[in-house]
Amino acid sequence: MMKKPKIKISLIDQKGHMGCHRGHQIGDTFDFDTERGNLCPMAMHVAFPYIDILRYGGKLPSQPDGSIVFCCPDVDVINVFKIEVVEEKD
Template structure:
């Protein structure tokens, strides 16, 4: 069984300041080939969600195959969506 592809997309920003890494709403990253381009703080938060989705788990209150999370930078608070790409 192969692991599904994972896409991470910046969908919103709640903080007062822009991203320190330069990420903008609409930016997308392929987890397997482009994860090094994603802010390390955001990647740190994303990884457990990716692991859950990739191995068949579901997150309460989220659509199947997706997870929404925020980066931990209180000045920026970027909101990302993780989704399985079929």
């Protein structure tokens, strides 16, 4: 059985005119396995399909480094997140 890769979610930008209702700020990072409960549920709802694809070996048209960028669905906030597969060292 293949081990699932670690996933890191980072807040990289904000496009909306209001602050995040959950208090997230640019630079915040979350380990999907241990900290996903700390991420806004609306953002997690958008992130999960991308995470699922990356965790099971799928690829999407994405950033040159293989990461995925997505926005939270709150039009007043529009936090921009980046999802990356973290390569574990042996």
